[in-house]
Amino acid sequence: MKILMVGAGSMSESLVKGWIDSGISPQSITMTNRADRSRLVTLADQYGVQTTTDEQIEQYDVVVLAMQPEGVLGYVSQKTWTNQLVISVAAHITPLEIETVTNCGAVSAMPNTPVAFRTGMTGLWFGEQLSESHRQQTIELFERVGETVETNHTTMPYLMAAAGCSPAFFYEIVGAMTPVLTGAGFDEQAARRIIAQAMKGSAELLLHEDRPTAALIEDVAAPGGPTDRGVHVLREHHISQAMYAALMESAREES
Ligand SMILES: NC(=O)c1ccc[n+]([C@@H]2O[C@H](COP(=O)([O-])OP(=O)(O)OC[C@H]3O[C@@H](n4cnc5c(N)ncnc54)[C@H](OP(=O)(O)O)[C@@H]3O)[C@@H](O)[C@H]2O)c1
Incomplete structure (x- = not known):
């Protein structure tokens, strides 16, 4: 499984740390951002992950959108999607908004920074187009770093x-x-x-x-x-x- 982390801020790093500590190979994780290249170098040194400044979406199985919410829909609309599992951790972005643009099954996940120590609490709002295997894969990924609970349009903000x-x-x-x-x-x-x-x-x-x-x-x-x-x-x-x-x-x- 190859994971692309789009955004290299505190939430992205917390997930990456937790996933690596849970046994996911750092070599299977690639991190990218828009501007701060030195941050990518630091993360590569610290965790042994791959970094890129020119990501090709088709090379990844799972794409985690971990940038600020206002950047998410612009980003996904510029890329070509080929049945990736798309997970947004951005506040107030719905799975439907992502599925409409990507035509891939999407999940809005709301983790918290304790995922870094595998004691997180993550809400998962599954999109309509999500396959059963992608749903299971999402649950498995977030249960590696804590507990999960299913959410929906009404419960997610809370x-x-x-x-x-x-x-x-x-x-x-x-x-x-x-x-x-x-x-x-x-x-x-x-x-x-x-x-x-x-x-x-x-x-x-x-x-x-x-x-x-x-x-x-x-x-x-x-x-x-x-x-x-x-x-x-x-x-x-x-x-x-x-x-x-x-x-x-x-x-x-x-x-
Ligand atoms: N922090 C939390 O506790 C928390 C909890 C739950 C959910 N979230 C969600 O997680 C997301 C990130 O939060 P954060 O606290 O990690 O923010 P952050 O520290 O500001 O990090 C955002 C990252 O996204 C990158 N970025 C911004 N626009 C981008 C784009 N178009 N393409 C690629 N990279 C881009 C930024 O780097 P460049 O500016 O260099 O591109 C930066 O690395 C937010 O949507 C937030 O709602 C955060």
């Missing part, structure tokens, strides 16, 4: 907000918590490790628990104790409304 955008929300929270620990005497790295490990453990627990989140809070927060007092402060500062509004804003299609 999946994007909750999984594609939310790492930045979590980093914002970590950024807010860190000064408390550095102020107490931990260095920056130790502070990050403490908070990240607590987040990772909480995530693991959530994945193994069916009980509602309120019950999980009760497990940690004895009435009047330190956790309970902290949770009250979060509520006084309307964290629920803030998180809800952030997700709704990220899910909103720009006009």
